Amino acid sequence: xxxxxxxxxxxxxxxxxxxxxxxxxxxxxxxxxxxxxxxxxxxxxxxxxxxxxxxxxxxxxxxxxxxxxxxxxxxxxxxxxxxxxxxxxxxxxxxxxxxxxxxxxxxxxxxxxxxxxxxxxx
Numbered sequence: 507x508x509x510x511x512x513x514x515x516x517x518x519x520x521x522x523x524x525x526x527x528x529x530x531x532x533x534x535x536x537x538x539x540x541x542x543x544x545x546x547x548x549x550x551x552x553x554x555x556x557x558x559x560x561x562x563x564x565x566x567x568x569x570x571x572x573x574x575x576x577x578x579x580x581x582x583x584x585x586x587x588x589x590x591x592x593x594x595x596x597x598x599x600x601x602x603x604x605x606x607x608x609x610x611x612x613x614x615x616x617x618x619x620x621x622x623x624x625x626x627x628x
Contacts, residue, residue, distance in 0.1 A: 524578035581618035582611035
């Protein structure tokens with residue numbers, strides 16, 4: 507949970523690097539919270555056009571942190587944050603971003619900052 511909160515604390519920080527651990531824990535908790543809110547929306551009948559009110563508010567609340575942690579993850583593998591736009595290409599773009607998310611970060615410093623894995627070990 508601390509990795510999720512760490513990503514939220516860096517709400518709109520698009521510089522620097524994020525480890526795979528930070529990225530994937532953010533994704534995991536975001537999905538779990540979305541599912542729980544979806545169930546609550548269904549139980550209380552707050553569906554508006556197929557999207558629940560609580561789920562919609564949560565999705566809007568984590569939109570910017572999601573983009574920010576994705577950009578920082580791309581920085582960790584020494585790619586520019588603009589690569590996130592490849593996600594607009596149906597299917598192929600999503601697969602490419604998924605592969606990038608699984609790649610290990612570059613060891614040592616890169617042009618986007620210090621190695622977050624080395625900083626955590628110190």
